[in-house]
Amino acid sequence: xxxxxxxxxxxxxxxxxxxxxxxxxxxxxxxxxxxxxxxxxxxxxxxxxxxxxxxxxxxxxxxxxxxxxxxxxxxxxxxxxxxxxxxxxxxxxxxxxxxxxxxxxxxxxxxxxxxxxxxxxxxxxxxxxxxxxxxxxxxxxxxxxxxxxxxxxxxxxxxxxxxxxxxxxxxxxxxxxxxxxxxxxxxxxxxxxxxxxxxxxxxxxxxxxxxxxxxxxxxxxxxxxxxxx
Amino acid sequence: xxxxxxxxxxxxxxxxxxxxxxxxxxxxxxxxxxxxxxxxxxxxxxxxxxxxxxxxxxxxxxxxxxxxxxxxxxxxxxxxxxxxxxxxxxxxxxxxxxxxxxxxxxxxxxxxxxxxxxxxxxxxxxxxxxxxxxxxxxxxxxxxxxxxxxxxxxxxxxxxxxxxxxxxxxxxxxxxxxxxxxxxxxxxxxxxxxxxxxxxxxxxxxxxxxxxxxxxxxxxxxxxxxxxxxxxxxxxxxxxxxxxxxxxxxxxxxxxxxxxxxxxxxxxxxxxxxxxxxxxxxxxxxxxxxxxxxxxxxxxxx
Numbered sequence: 001x002x003x004x005x006x007x008x009x010x011x012x013x014x015x016x017x018x019x020x021x022x023x024x025x026x027x028x029x030x031x032x033x034x035x036x037x038x039x040x041x042x043x044x045x046x047x048x049x050x051x052x053x054x055x056x057x058x059x060x061x062x063x064x065x066x067x068x069x070x071x072x073x074x075x076x077x078x079x080x081x082x083x084x085x086x087x088x089x090x091x092x093x094x095x096x097x098x099x100x101x102x103x104x105x106x107x108x109x110x111x112x113x114x115x116x117x118x119x120x121x122x123x124x125x126x127x128x129x130x131x132x133x134x135x136x137x138x139x140x141x142x143x144x145x146x147x148x149x150x151x152x153x154x155x156x157x158x159x160x161x162x163x164x165x166x167x168x169x170x171x172x173x174x175x176x177x178x179x180x181x182x183x184x185x186x187x188x189x190x191x192x193x194x195x196x197x198x199x200x201x202x203x204x205x206x207x208x209x210x211x212x213x214x215x216x217x218x219x220x221x222x223x224x225x226x227x228x229x
Numbered sequence: 230x231x232x233x234x235x236x237x238x239x240x241x242x243x244x245x246x247x248x249x250x251x252x253x254x255x256x257x258x259x260x261x262x263x264x265x266x267x268x269x270x271x272x273x274x275x276x277x278x279x280x281x282x283x284x285x286x287x288x289x290x291x292x293x294x295x296x297x298x299x300x301x302x303x304x305x306x307x308x309x310x311x312x313x314x315x316x317x318x319x320x321x322x323x324x325x326x327x328x329x330x331x332x333x334x335x336x337x338x339x340x341x342x343x344x345x346x347x348x349x350x351x352x353x354x355x356x357x358x359x360x361x362x363x364x365x366x367x368x369x370x371x372x373x374x375x376x377x378x379x380x381x382x383x384x385x386x387x388x389x390x391x392x393x394x395x396x397x398x399x400x401x402x403x404x405x406x407x408x409x410x411x412x413x414x415x416x417x418x419x420x421x422x423x424x425x426x427x428x429x430x431x432x433x434x435x436x437x438x439x440x441x442x443x444x445x446x447x448x449x450x451x452x453x454x455x456x457x458x459x460x461x462x463x464x465x466x467x468x469x470x471x472x473x474x475x476x477x478x479x480x481x482x483x484x485x486x487x488x489x490x491x492x493x494x495x496x497x498x499x500x501x502x503x504x505x506x507x508x509x510x511x512x513x514x515x516x517x518x519x520x521x522x523x524x525x526x527x528x529x530x531x
């Protein structure tokens with residue numbers, strides 16, 4: 001079984017809007033996959049199905065051998081502890097410092113402070129923010145906030161890093177920096193990366209596997225693909 | 230150990246959160262203070278009404294005048310029979326000699342009248358004064374007593390007693406209703422203010438969920454926070470109730486109003502202020518906690 005498997009997966013929202021139709025997709029361990037498509041094409045739905053923010057209407061989604069569609073609501077946290085998620089809008093806790101934001105998830109798992117500290121420092125070091133541990137989100141630039149978000153996503157050494165348009169709010173130079181960080185994590189830590197984006201430059205430059213989604217259907221799936229209109 | 234660490238961190242987080250969301254915390258606390266003061270006053274009012282009516286009810290008695298021609302033995306029998314009547318609490322015998330002596334002591338006019346009587350003459354009647362357990366059933370008790378042997382006249386202010394009992398029932402029910410309404414309004418207000426506090430932090434809850442925090446660990450700091458807000462909010466009302474009521478009670482006692490208005494006696498503070506304080510603390514802390522829990526749970530369902 002592949003690390004990630006979508007089997008005949010369909011998601012229709014309660015208001016009748018179609019998210020994904022009959023998707024079949026396999027992703028191996030350690031892969032870097034772009035999910036691209038226009039706004040409302042269904043790429044965010046595909047991503048959200050991976051971390052059980054949405055539940056498929058039919059079909060199944062396997063992550064690391066677990067059918068996430070069948071997870072009970074009160075067990076979802078177990079799945080999310082194995083996954084790192086990076087968002088377009090960073091989703092940092094505004095009243096916690098960079099260090100506290102990264103440490104938060106580990107603290108909530110009940111880990112000891114002495115165990116948490118080296119992990120948080122290592123994660124912040126990985127994204128190049130070791131000297132900003134005490135800054136609050138509002139004291140950081142957009143790029144720096146996104147790095148904190150990435151540090152938080154990788155602090156628990158997840159097998160899968162999900163990125164939902166991580167460069168959507170950033171300028172081209174900062175976007176490039178962020179992509180370098182994510183690429184480094186993929187290479188050095190062997191973390192599988194699934195990234196939804198509509199940033200053509202990034203997709204074309206990285207030469208990774210590209211899955212194109214159009215009106216809810218998987219339209220194209222190419223290794224070392226590019227973003228074409 | 231892990232569970233203690235999580236609980237410890239939740240308490241720490243809840244205290245931090247109260248300070249970091251200071252204005253919202255103050256709104257919750259102020260709302261709790263105002264509503265709990267009203268509840269406290271309502272409870273004290275209700276306690277007093279209840280006690281005053283009880284005092285008045287306890288003073289209601291049945292007076293029985295026995296037949297003039299009655300022997301010692303018959304009196305003893307009657308006393309025994311009276312004690313066996315349903316609803317009778319205490320039976321007190323007052324002989325016609327005692328009544329005669331009372332009359333002499335009470336009033337000069339009466340004394341002069343009594344002087345005109347012959348040495349052995351006493352036109353008065355032996356009597357019994359009875360207190361009942363349930364004032365509501367005083368009518369039936371009086372009827373039963375009337376049917377006993379050698380009983381002459383039974384008096385207990387029939388019409389007045391019935392009216393009084395009806396009025397007391399209305400007043401008691403009204404004050405209890407008032408307190409229940411106040412408690413419900415308070416519960417609603419405190420729970421809602423805390424709900425608003427948490428609503429403003431739904432993004433925070435969302436983020437906690439996304440980074441893999443379990444639902445119970447997300448809930449804990451909010452439950453502690455609700456408990457703390459409710460508890461802090463109940464401190465001032467408790468102080469106001471304890472100090473304020475004691476002051477009012479002492480002032481009225483000093484002004485000797487209690488003896489002037491013999492019936493309207495305030496209940497002594499010690500017997501009611503602590504139980505009232507406990508009720509206020511309970512409402513504040515439990516409503517705070519449950520209100521908070523209810524609000525968080527809403528954002529934990531997918």
